[in-house]
Amino acid sequence: MKRPFLHAPATDMLELLEELAAFSTPGPGVTRLLYTPEWSRAQHFLQEKMAVVGLEVHTDPVGNVFGRLSGSQDSDKVILTGSHIDTVVNGGKYDGAYGVAAAVTAMHYLAVTFGPPLRTLEVAAFCEEEGSRFPLTFWGSGNVTGLYNGSVAESVSDLEGITLMAAMESCGLPNQGSRTDHDDQGDRLMNSARRDDIGMYVELHIEQGIILEQSAQQIGVVQAIVGQRRFTARVIGTANHAGTTPMGLRQDALAGTAEMLSALEQFAVEAGEPLVATTGRLEVFPGTSNVIPGEVQFTLDIRHSEAERLESFCSRVMTKFGEIAARRGLKLELEQTLATSPAPMNPALCEALEHICQEQGRSFRSMVSGAGHDAQLFAPRCPAAMIFVPSRAGISHSPEEYSSPEELAAGLDVLTALLYKLAYEES
Amino acid sequence: MKRPFLHAPATDMLELLEELAAFSTPGPGVTRLLYTPEWSRAQHFLQEKMAVVGLEVHTDPVGNVFGRLSGSQDSDKVILTGSHIDTVVNGGKYDGAYGVAAAVTAMHYLAVTFGPPLRTLEVAAFCEEEGSRFPLTFWGSGNVTGLYNGSVAESVSDLEGITLMAAMESCGLPNQGSRTDHDDQGDRLMNSARRDDIGMYVELHIEQGIILEQSAQQIGVVQAIVGQRRFTARVIGTANHAGTTPMGLRQDALAGTAEMLSALEQFAVEAGEPLVATTGRLEVFPGTSNVIPGEVQFTLDIRHSEAERLESFCSRVMTKFGEIAARRGLKLELEQTLATSPAPMNPALCEALEHICQEQGRSFRSMVSGAGHDAQLFAPRCPAAMIFVPSRAGISHSPEEYSSPEELAAGLDVLTALLYKLAYEES
The missing domain is CATH 3.40.630.10 (Zn peptidases)
Structure with a gap:
């Protein structure tokens, strides 16, 4: 008709x-x-x-x-x-x-x-x-x-x-x-x-x-x-003098975070649409130009239209973040702040x-x-x-x-x- | 004697x-x-x-x-x-x-x-x-x-x-x-x-x-x-909705910065002691968990005991940062704030x-x-x-x-x- x-x-x-x-x-x-x-x-x-x-x-x-x-x-x-x-x-x-x-x-x-x-x-x-x-x-x-x-x-x-x-x-x-x-x-x-x-x-x-x-x-x-998953992450390293601490003796929370964020982006691109993953907020402590960052806090916002893929992506990211932290002698704390289907x-x-x-x-x-x-x-x-x-x-x-x-x-x-x-x- | x-x-x-x-x-x-x-x-x-x-x-x-x-x-x-x-x-x-x-x-x-x-x-x-x-x-x-x-x-x-x-x-x-x-x-x-x-x-x-x-x-x-070189960097992308912007359509200033910081660390490790390179301060704008960062500002502190190696390291970093920014459609502004021999x-x-x-x-x-x-x-x-x-x-x-x-x-x-x-x- x-x-x-x-x-x-x-x-x-x-x-x-x-x-x-x-x-x-x-x-x-x-x-x-x-x-x-x-x-x-x-x-x-x-x-x-x-x-x-x-x-x-x-x-x-x-x-x-x-x-x-x-x-x-x-x-x-x-x-x-x-x-x-x-x-x-x-x-x-x-x-x-x-x-x-x-x-x-x-x-x-x-x-x-x-x-x-x-x-x-x-x-x-x-x-x-x-x-x-x-x-x-x-x-x-x-x-x-x-x-x-x-x-x-x-x-x-x-x-x-x-x-x-x-x-x-x-x-x-x-x-x-x-x-x-x-x-x-x-x-x-x-x-x-x-x-x-x-x-x-x-x-x-x-x-x-x-x-x-x-x-x-x-x-x-x-x-x-x-569906969305939101997390807050804390990466804890050791604040130290930017001049007197050799690269090999650092637990740089920001360098570790940079590696995590690069992995997150790479995984998201690999996963393909409609997956999106974003870090929108990131803070560095103590936040002084000549001090190696002792701590970084950042958010994760991850979205996908299929529950299983969302879940498995988040798992892959968490595992990778854990590996990066462990290898670098950093402590990683992750807290899920939102989960919608x-x-x-x-x-x-x-x-x-x-x-x-x-x-x-x-x-x-x-x-x-x-x-x-x-x-x-x-x-x-x-x-x-x-x-x-x-x-x-x-x-x-x-x-x-x-x-x-x-x-x-x-x-x-x-x-x-x-x-x-x-x-x-x-x- | x-x-x-x-x-x-x-x-x-x-x-x-x-x-x-x-x-x-x-x-x-x-x-x-x-x-x-x-x-x-x-x-x-x-x-x-x-x-x-x-x-x-x-x-x-x-x-x-x-x-x-x-x-x-x-x-x-x-x-x-x-x-x-x-x-x-x-x-x-x-x-x-x-x-x-x-x-x-x-x-x-x-x-x-x-x-x-x-x-x-x-x-x-x-x-x-x-x-x-x-x-x-x-x-x-x-x-x-x-x-x-x-x-x-x-x-x-x-x-x-x-x-x-x-x-x-x-x-x-x-x-x-x-x-x-x-x-x-x-x-x-x-x-x-x-x-x-x-x-x-x-x-x-x-x-x-x-x-x-x-x-x-x-x-x-x-x-x-x-000798020291200090710089402040501004990476300018496009702030956008973390949910509605596919990975392929982003100019994410923080994702670009993460790649830069990882390159910085890798170059520093490759250069060997006594070179040290540090980002101690980093700020993200607008800094909201569900908004793709439109801008990141960060510091660079680079030190070496030999002037030529310090210079060539800084050049290598600047070139790499420029490549990363260009590939990602980001604008990069670098300002040298300190140079000591x-x-x-x-x-x-x-x-x-x-x-x-x-x-x-x-x-x-x-x-x-x-x-x-x-x-x-x-x-x-x-x-x-x-x-x-x-x-x-x-x-x-x-x-x-x-x-x-x-x-x-x-x-x-x-x-x-x-x-x-x-x-x-x-x-």
Whole structure:
């Protein structure tokens, strides 16, 4: 069956993006941190906007905002689409907001053009994904999928010492009418944020990488979101005089670290895509030009879309680091600070997206998301899909973040077609 | 000719070392920075001490203290011996002070035992060598040898903004009777600190390295003080997302730096002793665990006792660094921040020291000094020699700095014998 020509008005979406970008604390780019006045105003604005375009608006105790088009045939399971509404400090106006603005625009267009869907559609504006204010990520989608309970809200604080719970209360959350139960251990739950009615999840997002731009393709069909391992390493040697200590009598923590980092890079290149391995932070002690470094501390960030390969790569690196340290008489301490599993997207949804791109005559490619997204919380629970559009020069989390109106419109068209197929077509 | 058994009283020297160590600002170890009240008291104490043991005391405009035994035959050229009286912050009690205390003790012993020398002997307590208060080194011996003129004293300041000149004035320097002339450009000269009567320079010092301890030898006969090159390097790549940027599309400044540091170490090991090459300070920007480093800044400290080999090693390193940067699409900026020439010690004096060690039945070895010393300022101008004694675990510039009374006494005996040979024996 050939589906009708679908073309939601991109101008509406672009206007909505600009409107959202205005909810920002002063400074370069967009800064809209969780539970700040700017964030609160943005979520209220979105509620009004969704209501105006005919969506049934509801919110949850953590401040996620949903807009619903109830299905005429089947309303038990929801086809959810959207992204997050928070930003990093001095971020761009596309990361997260694009997926929300496009979903609102697509659903408005579909409702106006085709009436109510057969199956229920909802747009989600998740309250938080970035982890920029509090030391946790995915607070929005994590509450919906049951990753978090309310106890976390009392135990984590921002840099000013404000607890997550206090920040929520300053925004009038948990909001009226929400249930805040306690479990057997007395932990406060936010059960009303948890949802078991999500049947599918679709997220449109900017790539935040350079792959689509480099390969000159319009659409990325995400096959999986990578799993991550993060470690902190301490390499301990002996600080000593840079002039009076012969090369053969040194335990130079930095020379040992340099060998480790070269091995890490070599292994990563050998492993091939999509594996990436990065040391982003490194500190040398005592850090004086004429003293041999006695200690180096550094981070490791390793990602792959396949759990086994991620695991075996990390093992290979740890073994090699241990060998290097032992040979050099250095002490090595490694601590794992993060471990997330790869999240494969649903193959049938990926295939559907490829067909849509072909129908629309768009260039596209399969790819892996090296960054984390809300979709990875849904993927273990229901079929999930992600659509990427190009990011200029791969830049994100920066005021320089940019995708052209044409690129954004192409993503909107693909999302609209997928939502139509999922919610409107007879199965 | 067999020289008499010479054995200056080590207890006097050890007592003087303890007395000097008491002139310190509070805190661990010894802290006696240039032109502080502690420094001033130490230099006055030394003047009294030298006078008490029968030396003719004189000082110069920068606060160097000298004690003289005038020669009966030849008093035109002075055989100078000593070291510096300042310390680093929280330093030990041997670095510098040992060479002064041993020289005073040796000269006292020689005068009492043998009367006036044939040729003039002087002990020098140089005011400054370490560069711990002001951003310059060798202020004491540098004024005696003409490296500095008074203009410097008005242009450099300590961390509290006090100029070197103001600090001098707070100690009553330039002292009464000193001439402070101006040259053609109006620069203030401290001509009376400059001396053209130094015929020889001998310095006894702790090794500040681990070579003597490792080789279980009592005396190091220094063949040369290394020349140094210091550089700061900036490696500039592209900061990017650690998850979304494939390995093949990175300009990772830290990965490039790791390759450079590994090459540096490999080249240094290949070059062999006495070459040493060290990166002691390294900073990564932006320094976030999930961001590929866009820039790394680091220091290079390269030392060798032969000028040509030092030069060719630095050239080889610079060429290699350039190749690595170019291959990786990184920008490399190198700035030389220090260049000192190697200072060979006088071969005849080295030979005399070896004979003395043999006569005294002491184990000894030829070695290179990887650290800088006042002797390097005299070496281009007159025959110079340095004697090293072991430093426990090679530790210096620390309250842990230690050499045993026996090790210190052995150095004193060698110094005493050399001074006797130079000043008392018929040539």
